[in-house]
Amino acid sequence: MNKKLSQRIDWMITLLPFLLILALCLTFFTAPEASGAALNAIRSFLGEEFGWYYLLIGLGIFLLTLYLAFSRFGPIRLGGDRPQYSFFQWGSMMFTAGLAADILFYSLCEWMTYATDVHVRSLGDPQDWAGSFSLFHWGPVPWGFYLALSVAFAFMIHVRKRNKQKYSEACRALLKQHTDGIPGRLIDLIAVFALIAGTATTFAVSAPLLSGAISAIFSVKDSTALTIAILLFICVVYTVCAYFGIHGISIMAASCTWLFFALLLYVLFLGGMPRYILETGLSSIGNVAQNFISLCTYTDPLRKTGFAQNTTIFYWAYWMVWCVATPFFIGSISRGRTIREVILGGYAAGLLGTWVSFIVLGNYGLGLQMFGKIDLLGMYAESGNLYETILTILRTLPGYRFVLILLVLAMIAFYATSFDSIAVVASAYSYREMSSDEEPDRRLKLFWSILLILLPIALLFSESSMANLQTVSIIAAFPIGFIMILILASFFRDASDYLKEQEQEGNAKEH
Numbered sequence: 001m002n003k004k005l006s007q008r009i010d011w012m013i014t015l016l017p018f019l020l021i022l023a024l025c026l027t028f029f030t031a032p033e034a035s036g037a038a039l040n041a042i043r044s045f046l047g048e049e050f051g052w053y054y055l056l057i058g059l060g061i062f063l064l065t066l067y068l069a070f071s072r073f074g075p076i077r078l079g080g081d082r083p084q085y086s087f088f089q090w091g092s093m094m095f096t097a098g099l100a101a102d103i104l105f106y107s108l109c110e111w112m113t114y115a116t117d118v119h120v121r122s123l124g125d126p127q128d129w130a131g132s133f134s135l136f137h138w139g140p141v142p143w144g145f146y147l148a149l150s151v152a153f154a155f156m157i158h159v160r161k162r163n164k165q166k167y168s169e170a171c172r173a174l175l176k177q178h179t180d181g182i183p184g185r186l187i188d189l190i191a192v193f194a195l196i197a198g199t200a201t202t203f204a205v206s207a208p209l210l211s212g213a214i215s216a217i218f219s220v221k222d223s224t225a226l227t228i229a230i231l232l233f234i235c236v237v238y239t240v241c242a243y244f245g246i247h248g249i250s251i252m253a254a255s256c257t258w259l260f261f262a263l264l265l266y267v268l269f270l271g272g273m274p275r276y277i278l279e280t281g282l283s284s285i286g287n288v289a290q291n292f293i294s295l296c297t298y299t300d301p302l303r304k305t306g307f308a309q310n311t312t313i314f315y316w317a318y319w320m321v322w323c324v325a326t327p328f329f330i331g332s333i334s335r336g337r338t339i340r341e342v343i344l345g346g347y348a349a350g351l352l353g354t355w356v357s358f359i360v361l362g363n364y365g366l367g368l369q370m371f372g373k374i375d376l377l378g379m380y381a382e383s384g385n386l387y388e389t390i391l392t393i394l395r396t397l398p399g400y401r402f403v404l405i406l407l408v409l410a411m412i413a414f415y416a417t418s419f420d421s422i423a424v425v426a427s428a429y430s431y432r433e434m435s436s437d438e439e440p441d442r443r444l445k446l447f448w449s450i451l452l453i454l455l456p457i458a459l460l461f462s463e464s465s466m467a468n469l470q471t472v473s474i475i476a477a478f479p480i481g482f483i484m485i486l487i488l489a490s491f492f493r494d495a496s497d498y499l500k501e502q503e504q505e506g507n508a509k510e511h
Contacts, residue, residue, distance in 0.1 A: 079158025
């Protein structure tokens with residue numbers, strides 16, 4: 001890096017969180033049992049004693065997005081005269097950047113975890129509830145996290161044209177001069193720490209499925225070496241795309257979207273159960289709509305099953321950690337749209353992609369179980385291996401090798417697009433100051449692209465360490481929740497001032 005670039009980089013915010021993550025990894029390797037016990041104790045404490053906190057933030061922010069869309073703030077245009085991207089380009093980048101390949105893994109198997117859960121079974125037939133909980137946990141509340149912060153960041157970047165693209169800068173209307181002091185630095189350190197921890201563990205969920213699918217396609221042995229080779233290939237793909245900036249990400253996002261829907265259409269029409277899949281999906285949507293408030297506020301106060309702590313609270317916390325990067329990216333590509341368009345369009349694009357995935361892929365597997373074609377729940381109960389059970393589901397489809405190829409390509413594209421956007425956001429975060437229309441230096445994007453893949457590769461050698469780091473991500477969501485509230489409160493103050501300024505300018509012109 002040349003001297004000019006090195007002087008623009010905020011080295012403490014860039015390197016200190018990464019060094020902390022490495023220190024934690026070293027601790028996990030040298031004292032796995034003690035560190036794991038300590039982290040699980042903290043995570044259990046937060047879930048047991050402060051589960052209501054995560055649930056209130058989830059419901060509150062969702063309701064806040066609806067207020068934003070239909071209030072006096074809704075017509076505020078986030079810079080420019082017209083949208084920078086078409087709705088398809090914008091929606092596909094937002095959808096693919098916010099979910100990674102986890103969406104495909106969970107769509108295929110999550111219904112099984114609900115169908116065997118004691119709490120879900122107590123509510124009624126798994127046919128009615130297994131799919132409903134998937135739509136709830138990947139529905140309006142988590143997308144509300146993304147969209148509320150996206151509006152705040154887009155307003156900061158495109159309307160106020162702030163020269164710092166960081167969490168702390170979004171709090172300036174409240175923190176004032178303290179934004180540049182210790183409170184602001186602490187906010188940014190927590191944010192980058194959560195970003196690295198969250199992205200380092202996202203491969204933990206889906207990488208084994210990707211590796212198993214490639215193993216089945218090419219009849220090669222599934223191994224750690226194969227998984228590492230896959231991760232390195234993905235790194236090359238998303239590094240190239242990130243290197244070419246938003247244009248490269250846009251192309252990858254569009255490719256990912258087409259591959260994704262090609263896979264869904266193949267399963268829907270060639271799987272032999274289109275009527276069942278669609279009708280079960282429609283029933284699940286109705287079930288979520290009818291029970292939405294009770295689902296959002298269920299805490300299991302007597303701790304009969306621990307369902308709320310192990311599922312809803314877990315999901316909300318994990319989405320909150322991802323809010324460090326994804327809303328910045330959505331905000332950056334939303335120039336020219338109004339707040340109302342970002343929120344309503346965001347829900348439309350996000351829920352369309354997410355819910356269609358769970359309805360088609362999840363209900364196909366559920367249908368195999370309900371019609372007695374194959375005992376997937378028995379297989380899962382016996383082996384405890386979700387990845388092998390998923391491959392069994394896919395083998396029931398005609399031309400299953402082609403299906404596996406589609407799955408692999410879609411997963412790689414999802415990973416590449418997600419990490420493209422994260423690398424761009426992290427690179428922008430590393431600058432002390434950066435204008436709203438400036439892209440990060442390509443060398444810095446290359447640095448972050450490589451950095452984001454190193455921890456997942458290192459952690460492949462220790463499953464306990466991966467689980468521990470995922471727990472760190474969940475714990476990191478606790479302070480992130482307070483910061484999110486601070487950002488939104490700051491946005492409301494800043495947006496109110498902006499509307500007053502616009503009104504005064506209008507009155508001045510009339511006179």
